[in-house]
Each structure stands twice: as structure tokens, then as C-alpha cells.
Amino acid sequence: MENKKKVIVGLSGGVDSSMTAYLLQKEGYEVEGIYMKLHETVEGYHEKNLKNIEQVANFLNIKYHVLDLSDQFKQEIYDYFVQSYIDGITPNPCVKCNSQIKFGELYNEAMRLGADYLATGHYAKTDGEFIYKAEDLSKDQSYFLGQVSKDVLPKLIFPMNKYTKEYIKSEASKIPQLESIATQKESQEICFVDTVYTDIIKKYTNIDIPGKTLDIQGNVVGNHKGYMHYTVGKRRGFYVHGAHDPHFVTSLDKESNTITVGKKEDLAINYVIANNLNMYIEDKKISCDVKLRFRSTTVKCDLIIEDDKASIKLEEPVYGVATGQTAVFYDNDKVIGSGWIEKTEFKK
Secondary structure (H helix, E strand, O other), X not given: XXXXXXXEEEOOOOHHHHHHHHHHHHOOOEEEEEXXXXXXXXXXXXXXXXXXXXXXXXXXXXXXXXXXXXXHHHHHHHHHHHHHHHOOOOOOHHHHHHHHHHHHHHHHHHHHOOOOEEEOOOOEEEOOOOEEEOOOOOOOOHHHHOOOOHHHHHHEEOHHHHOOHHHHHHHHHOOOOOHHHHHOOOOOOOOOOOOOHHHXXXXXXXXXXXXXXXXXXXXXXXXXXXXXXXXXXXOOOEEEOOOOOOOEEEEEEOOOOEEXXXXXXXXXXXXXXXXXXXXXXXXXXXXXXEEOOOOOOOEEEEEEEEOOEEEEEEEEEEEOOOOOOEEEEEEOOEEEEEEEEEEEEOOO
């Protein structure tokens, strides 16, 4: 009898990873699970997840392991998240967590346990060379995978890629052992932010230091609660003398505790510099699409790579792009690389 390929599934206790394990077993793989202990935002968080995983493991008759990565997660993701806001930039913890924790530490553990593949419940696609957008574009998570090392792609499986979330939930709810998991509340976007990001930052520093609000020319036009309350594009929570039109935060300065605000058109940028590139292609000069925020559409750009930095010239202006976010490059639905936004500007 032919040996079954062994796949380890990153189990979170949610419906996507539970169905990932179920579908792969149905396809004939030998399945095991790993639950990562990363953080405990609310009391009983791990207990609830592990109860679900126990349920899935019993139903599928599979083994699962618990991998405690809480120290690495705190240093590499949580502390980086806090420090970014203190530094006046907007972090992207999910991108960092995918490259360093899920497809770094978890991947290494899966290989150590003798797996042929690692599978997760991400809505994305891979052919072993590239990552692609998922079939269900409304749930597509390819943007968050742009920093995953090229070396691990041949060993990844994303079974969710051809399904919609609705279908997965509906199929899971037909299976008695998975029904309670299918109907539970979905996890929030950033897994360790239970309410708003400022609730986390204020545990480590005083975020309520009032400062001056400036206009684009550098004139004082009002005041604000403290720069850490704001991100680029925010339009509320600060005061502008005599303003009739909406104003938006265009930049922050932690040294002077000032925020600069302007009209919608002042948010426009058409040129970006990105660093710490992770490219899946060799080309140094290319026309492609780029996504500069998760909740935005791609725009056409000319990309030039030099000394591990990308100069990105956009064909049309985009609005509200923050330093610290990720620029992900696409060729149609194929991810060809990504980098971290270091600088944005409007070039006439």
C-alpha cells in the first residue's frame, strides 16, 4: 500500500482550519494538527480553542500538538506592534506573523515532525512557486502572505482557496461534530486586539499628551489628544479652528507630538519607497499592480528595485497610505513580491 503523504494543519480552533483538516483527510492525506499558543488576550482564550481542537481531533481521529510560541510572538509581533505606534508608524502585525511565526516557526516544527506539507485555513492559493489570490476575492488573504519566504512555498497547501467562506461554514454546520465551531463568532482582524489598538498601547506608555495640529504649510491650526491616537487618513478626534470641510491626518511627528492635517486631496500620493523586500521574481524593473493597504484595490505601477529597495511610481494617485504598511506586488492574481513602506510622497 502506498504511503500516505503527511500534512500538518495549523489548527486555531476556528472553522477554516477545522475544515482544512477535514478536507485534507478526505483527500487521503495523513493529517496531524498543531495549535500555537501565541497570546492570551482574554482569560480562557486557549482553553476555548483547545476544546474545539480536541473535538476536531476526536472526530477525525488525529493527533495534535501544542506549540508554545508566546515568547517569540511577544518579541517579534506584539512588541513590534506597540513600538510602531510609539514611533508614529502604522504596523502590519498579520504580515509579520505569517512570515515569522506561522510560516517560520510553525513551518519548522511541522518539518521537524516529519510532515511533507504544512496546511492552514488561509484563503489564498499556491502552486509551490508563487502565491495567488483566492477564488473568493471577498475573503482573499494573499496580501498578508507577501512576506512568506519563497523556500517554504513548495511545502504549503491552502485547501480554502477554491471555496467561499459561506460554503465552508454551511458545510461545517452539516457535520454534527463541527456545528458548534461553524456557528461561533469569527475572530477579529488582529487576533490580540480585543477592542481598539490604543487600549494596548496605553498599557506601556502615556498616549494622552495633548499636542498641536498643523496644516500642510506647518501653521498651527488646532490641537489633538496625543499623536498615538492617530493614523494616516483618520478624520476624527482632533480639532481644527474654523474648519468647515472634513480634515484628514496626513502625517505624524512623534518628536514634536504634532499631527499634520489636510483636505482629502492632500492625502494623495503617487510615489512610494519600500524596503525589506521579499521577491518571488528576479526582474529589477517591471510594470505590475500594487496593493498598499489590505482594504484597498490594486493600482498599476512601475517598479524599480535597487539595493533591496523598491521605488514604486503609481499610475494614479492613492489616498491614506501609511508608512509601516506593506506594499504587495501582483501580476494579475499572482503575488510577485512585497516590501515595507518606508516613505510616501506626491511627485508632480
